[in-house]
Amino acid sequence: MFRATLKSLLARKLRLLLSGLAVVLGVMFVSGAFVLTDTLGRSFDAVFADAYADVDVNVAAKPKVEVSETEGEQVAGPVPASLVDRVKAVPGAADVRGVVAADGARLIGGNGKVVTSFGPPQLGENWLGESDLVSLREGRGPQADDEIVVNAALAKAAGVRVGDRVGVLTLSPKKEFTLVGVFGYSGGRDSVGGANEVAFTTPVAQRLMLGKPDVFSNVTARADGTTPEALRDEVSGALGGAYDVKTGDQLADDASAGLKEGLSFFNKILLGFAAVALLVGTFLILNTFSIIVAQRTRELALMRAIGASGRQVIGSVVLEAVAVGLIASVLGLAAGIGVGALLAYLFGKLAGGLTLAGLGVPPAAVIGAFAVGLLITVVAALLPALRAARIPPIAAMQDVATPDRPLTKVTVGGAVVTTVGAVLLFLGLSGNAGDNTLATILGGVLFAFIGVALLTPVISRPVVSLLGAIFSWSVPGKLGRLNSGRNPRRTAITAAALMVGIALVTGVTVILDSAKGSISALAEDRIKAELVISGASSGPRPASFDAAVLEKTAAIPGVQLVDGEYGDMATVGGERTWVAASSNVAALERIFGAKATAGDISRLAPDQMLLSSDTAKSRNLSVGSTVPVQLSRGEARTYTVSGIYESSQLTNPVVLPPQATADFAIPQPIQGFVQLAPGTSVGAVQPQVERLLVDSPEVSVADRAAFIKQQTSQLDTPLRMIQILLALAIVIAVLGIINTLALSVLERTRELGLLRAIGLRRAQTMRMITVEAVVISIFGALLGVVVGTGLGAAVVRALKDEGITDLVLPWGQMVTFLVLAAIIGVVAAVLPAIRAARINVLGAIAHD
Secondary structure, eight states, X not given: OHHHHHHHHHHTHHHHHHHHHHHXXXXXXXXXXHHHHHHHHHHHXXXXXXXXXXXXXXXXXXXSSOOOTTTOOOOOOOEETHHHHHHHTSTXXXXXXXXXXXXXXXXXOTTSSBOOOSSSOEEEEEOOOOOSSEEEEEEOOOOSTTEEEEEHHHHHHHTOOTTOEEEEESSSSOEEEEEEXXXXXXXXBSOSTTOEEEEEOHHHHIIIIISSSSEESEEEEEESSSOHHHHHHHHHHHHOTTEEEEEHHHHHHHHHHHHHHHHHHHHHHHHHHHHHHHHHHHHHHHHHHHHHHHXXXXXXXXXXXXXXXXXXXXXXXXXXXHHHHHHHHHHHHHHHHHHHHHHHHHHHHXXXXXXXXXXXXXXXXXXXXXXXXXXXXXXXXXXXHHHHHTOOGGGGGSOSOOOOOOSHHHHHHHHHHHHHHHHHHHHHHTTOSGGGHHHHHHHHHHHHHHXXXXXXXXXXXXXXXXXXXXXTTSHHHHHHHHHHHSOHHHHHHHHHHHHHXXXXXXXXXXXXXXXXXXXXXXXXXXXXXXXXXXXXXXXXXXXXXXXXXXHHHHTSTTEEEEEEEEEEEEEETTEEEEEEEESSTTHHHHTTOOOEEEEOOSOOOTTEEEEEHHHHHHTTOOTTOEEEEEOSSSOOEEEEEEEEEOOOTTSOSEEEOGGGGGGSSSOSOSEEEEEEOTTOOHHHHHHHXXXXXXXXXXXXXXXXXXXXXXXXXXXXXXXXXXXXHHHHHHHHHHHHHHHHHHHHHHXXXXXXXXXXXXXXXXXXXHHHXXXXXXXXXXXXXXHHHHHHHHHHHHHHHHTGGGTOOOOOOOHHHHHHHHHHHHHHHHHHHHHHHHHHHTOOHHHHHTOO
């Protein structure tokens, strides 16, 4: 039986290879994700270990407000300069230094534009001189207040040289400096971890990066005659619990762990797309083995007749699946290693030249590759194997063709599974799933896809017949139409593979387009400002501009009202909350259309605050309530609620007076809104505002329509990424169509020979196969568009209270999907059509 199985496998190696290719792509995602995160994780470990190599003990103040990478910029509280002497007095402490190092020093390059960074920080530091790690490559260190040095990576990116006058943006507006030196790192490196670094004299660094003199970000020390751990304990005991005291190794581990947490999120995204690819691949493998079992009916019946048991027949089919799974796992693992290495390389380049650790293959990648590859192929082949075991020996004397089975059971099963999926989606989207919301929604989507796939056979015949009528103007078209509907199960499974990819893309497009439409409609209706000052951020820190621009803009003839918006993450009443401040509180009503529900929202005293109605309700606050607020800098202050306004997507939960911005992480406005007097031309005012922003190259001024378009266009990037990744699922579906048609051509060898014998020409044979492929492809795409639209609409409806109020259907993209499906069908039909056209007529007629 084993030898027979091996011969059967070798006889069908091409078809099984096409099936295995789907598993290869899925396994590639799985192993590639683990290789990527392992390589980058070890790279970050090396970077931070190197960065803190000269630090045995570090002393820093505890941050006023904990802020994650996705929420904005973490601001560490400064430590007093006197702390340096206190640490020096600790036995065993040597080379004690006060360090200024804070994110937010943006150099303006030779082209007049700010040098951006996608990920690595833009550090502003005090120059501490050369060391074993840092050395000057050109020039000297800064000595005067208007002198700086930069690392070699930043100098190259900015296109600046020693002696140039350059602008730098910090907590203060643009200031001019002379570049007097360029430094690098040991090993010939231009940076550590891709960071851009600007080093000032210590007093200037304190003032520009920390906002006050005689303070440091942290204090470092080397251990002399003791261990770093022992010195840490001594320093901690001497200073008390007001400071975080850690060894250099602890700092490196903490910094690396924070980035690894972000990598784990990216890893989950890749694994999610791997799951989609494998789901589509399951349909392909199930269809392939079903067709092969049907074609081998007489062969398997003869085996049963000569003594093979049902268990041996099942083992034969499962053994073929195991062989396919093993080969696919090996190929997928190899491809995953390559993809992981490529993505790590691209990430390193994007991160400003991150030095990558050697490529490694973690055990999780190998285990995951073989576990997934074998599991998917065996599970997909199990139903065909059970079907093969039920073939009676008498079938050896019958024709190979097998009658189609009734669809009652599969239809009932599909209805049940679809209902389960709908219930799970309802629970997840309505917020009734507790802490398992995401898992419930994903489970609902999975059950919905499987349920629709099971229901597809019952609707495939009428729908395929209707679609095929478009091509029925010729004999090949009529034959292709009949062939595509002759086996509803086969057609349904093939179409379902394409349906999954199209449905996910359509659903995501519906959700994001609805979000864009809702935001645009709300902004057009509520924002009563003709001009908006804003910029695109390149990291956690938003672009900002000089507050003096607001006063100068207000003085322009024709300007009626100007408002500058500030933002920060704060602790409000013990809870972390995003807070805003407005330079002109009257703008809340006059520009953003906010409506007061209690108190007065048109003005604010320095000790007062405004709340949205949702915030006030959730915290049980009212006008007159007092609330403690801790901002990123300074000490906590207590504010009195003076007004409450109706919540909307354009209003912030908390509004503080403009005096509070001095303690914000970014004490400069991040957006500005300009309302013009009636009859004033936008074209007359906009150029004047642009001239005022010449020293704020991070931002620009645009009219309201352009600003809204800029904000909503940020949703286009994730949409494009999702479409690209889901394109692989569609590629697998194309392989499924090719495989199904190829097996179908082999199954209908005698039929094709007879058609050729009675006059069907080769070109007509190819057209017949092409029509069959196009009809199946369009059916799958149509099914995907309908299912995706339904899922997207359900999500939009569930997000109504979150501000997504308008359902926007991407009609243009839906039509594009259907046209692409027709093209996919033509492409998928090429090889099977050529094979069908080349069939030897006499040999085909004699085929058994």
